[in-house]
Amino acid sequence: MKIKSERDFWSGIMFTVVGIVFAVGATNYSMGASARPGPGYFPLLLSIILAILGGIVLFKSLTIETEGGDPIGSIAWRPLLVIVLGITVFGVALPRLGMVVTVPVLIVISSFAGDEFKWKGVAVNAVVLTVFSWLIFVAGLKLTIPLWPTFLVN
Amino acid sequence: MDLITNLMLGFGVAFTAQNLLYAFFGCVLGTLIGVLPGLGPVATIAMLLPSIYSLDATPALIMLAGIYYGAQYGGSTTAILINVPGESSSVVTAIDGYQMARQGRAGPALAAAGLGSFFAGCVGTIIIAAFAPPLTELAFKFGPQEYFSLMVLGLVGAVVLASGSLLKAISMIILGLTLAQINTDVISGTARYSFDIPELTDGIGFVVIAMGVFGFGEIIANLGMPAEHREVFTNEVKGLWPTKQDFKDAWPAVLRGTSLGSVLGVLPGGGALLASFAAYTLEKKMSMRPGEVAFGKGNIRGVAGPESANNAGAQTSFIPMLTLGIPPNAVMALMVGAMTIKGIQPGPQVMTSNPQLFWGLIASMWVGNLMLVILNLPLIGIWIKLLTVPYRFLFPAITLFCCIGVYTLNNNQFDVYLTAVFAAVGYLFYKLSCEGAPLLLGFILGPMMEENLRRALLLSRGDWSTFMIRPLSAGLLIAAALMVATVMLPSIKKKREVAFVED
Numbered sequence: 001m002k003i004k005s006e007r008d009f010w011s012g013i014m015f016t017v018v019g020i021v022f023a024v025g026a027t028n029y030s031m032g033a034s035a036r037p038g039p040g041y042f043p044l045l046l047s048i049i050l051a052i053l054g055g056i057v058l059f060k061s062l063t064i065e066t067e068g069g070d071p072i073g074s075i076a077w078r079p080l081l082v083i084v085l086g087i088t089v090f091g092v093a094l095p096r097l098g099m100v101v102t103v104p105v106l107i108v109i110s111s112f113a114g115d116e117f118k119w120k121g122v123a124v125n126a127v128v129l130t131v132f133s134w135l136i137f138v139a140g141l142k143l144t145i146p147l148w149p150t151f152l153v154n
Numbered sequence: 155m156d157l158i159t160n161l162m163l164g165f166g167v168a169f170t171a172q173n174l175l176y177a178f179f180g181c182v183l184g185t186l187i188g189v190l191p192g193l194g195p196v197a198t199i200a201m202l203l204p205s206i207y208s209l210d211a212t213p214a215l216i217m218l219a220g221i222y223y224g225a226q227y228g229g230s231t232t233a234i235l236i237n238v239p240g241e242s243s244s245v246v247t248a249i250d251g252y253q254m255a256r257q258g259r260a261g262p263a264l265a266a267a268g269l270g271s272f273f274a275g276c277v278g279t280i281i282i283a284a285f286a287p288p289l290t291e292l293a294f295k296f297g298p299q300e301y302f303s304l305m306v307l308g309l310v311g312a313v314v315l316a317s318g319s320l321l322k323a324i325s326m327i328i329l330g331l332t333l334a335q336i337n338t339d340v341i342s343g344t345a346r347y348s349f350d351i352p353e354l355t356d357g358i359g360f361v362v363i364a365m366g367v368f369g370f371g372e373i374i375a376n377l378g379m380p381a382e383h384r385e386v387f388t389n390e391v392k393g394l395w396p397t398k399q400d401f402k403d404a405w406p407a408v409l410r411g412t413s414l415g416s417v418l419g420v421l422p423g424g425g426a427l428l429a430s431f432a433a434y435t436l437e438k439k440m441s442m443r444p445g446e447v448a449f450g451k452g453n454i455r456g457v458a459g460p461e462s463a464n465n466a467g468a469q470t471s472f473i474p475m476l477t478l479g480i481p482p483n484a485v486m487a488l489m490v491g492a493m494t495i496k497g498i499q500p501g502p503q504v505m506t507s508n509p510q511l512f513w514g515l516i517a518s519m520w521v522g523n524l525m526l527v528i529l530n531l532p533l534i535g536i537w538i539k540l541l542t543v544p545y546r547f548l549f550p551a552i553t554l555f556c557c558i559g560v561y562t563l564n565n566n567q568f569d570v571y572l573t574a575v576f577a578a579v580g581y582l583f584y585k586l587s588c589e590g591a592p593l594l595l596g597f598i599l600g601p602m603m604e605e606n607l608r609r610a611l612l613l614s615r616g617d618w619s620t621f622m623i624r625p626l627s628a629g630l631l632i633a634a635a636l637m638v639a640t641v642m643l644p645s646i647k648k649k650r651e652v653a654f655v656e657d
Contacts, residue, residue: 008322011586015325022332025347029339035616039339039346042604046332053325060321072585076378080581083374083553084574090557091570103554110550113377125547129554141205143562 005070008061015054022047082113098146099138103130160513161283167514168521173213177518180217181525184224188231189537191238191376193552195225197369199488200361201559203495211496212511216518218492222485223275223468223519226426227526230267230461231537234260242368242591243426243464246434250449250456262396263457266404268531270462274412275523278469281416282476282516286505289477293502296478298609299621303630305599305606308474308482310634311421312428312595314641319587326588327596333358334600341608353568360598361563364484366573367590369556371580373549396454403446404458407437411459415466420473421482427591429467430460469519476512477502480602487598 003009023044032038086109093102104126111122137143167173187193199218206214229241234251247267254263296304313323336347337357348354396404414436415429437459438449447453472489474480479501481487490500498508505512530537560573583590614620622628 007586008319011322011325011588014582014586014588015329018329018332022335022347029344029346030342033616034611034618037608037611039342039344042607043332043335043346046328046335050325050328050332053321053328057321057325074378075585076374076581079374079377080578083370083377084577086553087370087557087570087574087577091561091567091574094561094570095567106554106557107550110553111546113374114546114549115377116546121547122550125550129551133554133558137201137558137562141202142208143204144565145558145562 003061003069004064005061005066006072007070008057008066010072012054012056012058012061015057016051017054019047019049019051019054023051079113083110086110086113095146096150098148098150099133100130100148103133156287157283160287160509161517163509164283164513164515164517165521167212167510168216168517173216173514173518174521176209176213176217177220177522178525180220181224181522181529184221184226185228185231185526185529185537186540187221188225188228188241189540190548190552191232193555194241194368195222196361196364196484196488197556197559198225199485199492200365200563201555203488203492204562206492206495211493211498211508212514214492214496215489215511215515216522218489219472219515219519220522223465223522224526224529226461226465226468227268227271227530228537230271230457231264231530231534232541234263234267234457235538236541241426243430243468244461246430246460247457249434250451250453253450253452254454254457257452259452262400262454264534265396265531266400266408266454266458267461268527270404270408270411270458271465272523272527273408274415274462274466275469275526276520277412278416278419278466279516279520279523281470282473282519283513285420286473286477286512286516289473290502290505293478295626297624297627298606298613299624299627300630301478301480302603302606302610303621303627303634304478305480305603307630307634307637308421308480309592309596309599310637311418313592314637320641322588323592326583326590326593330593330596330598331600331603333363333593334597335604337601340601340605351568353566357601358572358597359563359569360484360487360594362560362569362572363576363597364594365556365560366576367580367583367594369552370573370577371584371590373552374577374581375584376545377549400454403443404454407440407455407459408462410436410440411462412466415463416470418463419467419470419482426464426468426471427483430464433459433463465523472515472519475500476504476515481598484594484598 026040026044026047029040029043030038031040031044086106089109090102090106093105107126107129108122111117111125134147137145138147168177183198184195187195187198198221202218202221206218225241226243229239229244230247230251233239233244233248234255237248237252239245239248251263251267254260309327313320313327334357336354338345338355345355411433414433418429418432419426434456437455440455442448449456471482471486474482475486475489479490479499481490493500493504498504498511556573557570560569561567563569580590583593610620611618621631
């Protein structure tokens, strides 16, 4: 069997798998009856519909011809991994190291996602954004964001 | 007349110095984020939510509303000048607007967008003022059946007019509804799909999904594209004023866009995005004047129609939120959150319990639109300056603001980690051409739909026909079925595909 639309093929797989996983999960909760639906009633209903729809998408991707096979194309691994890493580091660092350290770190990491990386530009960007964030979020909006590393404050 | 006294009350509230200031602040911020690609009203309002604890409810909501419709104005500027829609609702504006800019007619394009939006904003304000009271009356007659059927209609409406594959859009809605099941069941108190992670028992925040899928997913997709030379038409915005012929061409499009946008905005699931797509399709179907520029080559109707529609839709999408308490899109869901923070339960009772807030908010929208025309037409030069900032400085800044926005929402690192996951998921959706908007809508409406479905079934003792026996509910469901049937008709299906392929 030949895949006629690559994007739809993987979309179909995604919907079907998520549907099945949630349907299996729903069996842990009480179904109740139509007259008194339990916590598992609506999730099971939805996940079965999702799995069926996924199946139809999958079936169509194998039978209906598309122009050029609708390929997914190359995956931008570098931006993907760098951005995901940047967000995660931000989450780990902010409560511990505070904004003054975390913001420049995030700017430097995320700048690696782009095509060109020039230390000078990135450094200026990091300083400007740190001051700007402090002005807006801490001084202006008075949000409770840790500013300095906890070991310094204590 | 009631309408006049109500509006008088509203303008009295809107014209206080404090409220004018917050409306202005919201409009400036809205234009700013509208101009910046990748930073949308959802991220901005999420960032500002924690700060409104110290404000009164009325100025807080006036400011947040200003951000939303202000972004509609700003988004068109980038779409016209650099072919990058600053907001998703300006995607279609870029098609003809950018072509006009390339022909040295950026000024008239910007003027058509700005004046069209202003007209639509005025009409939208009047429509809210006129239709909110009767709809509120109707809303008191709504039982769980009607609420459920109305949400079905909204979800159906959202996919029918969306671009791309209908089947995949429906699947994305169901996926959104399914993800919304990760929570604590409101009726029995059972934690569902939480894997004993305490943060998950409250459910995934929709801001987390919105930022991950729209904010970060878009950044990754942008960076993955080959760096292209972006042409910025900054020097060529000289003559702002459109020609007589431009006016003649544009005003019927503005009228059509405004009416279409106003109607679609009221639908749950509607709003600015849907309205602009539908208006562009409609303009293309209208007959051409002899000698008129073709669509896609710089037709002014292709700018005026969608821009009026998205602003009208942005205004009238306040109606389901204000009268029924149903958020028709992510921004309105945040507005509901803001009202809850200020101790106001959204729903039909707001109009009678908080008339100052209700009418003040509506009147402020008209004031805000006036401010926006001034901000965006005579002062266009300031915003153009912003467009010359290279993307390599912008995307780390957007990443930072989204991260801060997610963190400050609950002061919780877990939300930040989840956002990282959804950033990857968002890129996956982009690669598979699955649209994020229907997913988010399903996710927002999921818990409300379940609650109303279960309540309706409890009341009817498990009889599903209850949805068809009650006339209001039946009418809404029939409307939804008709919509699906219409799109399934072969002739329309073909036209719909053609309309979007060219986009």
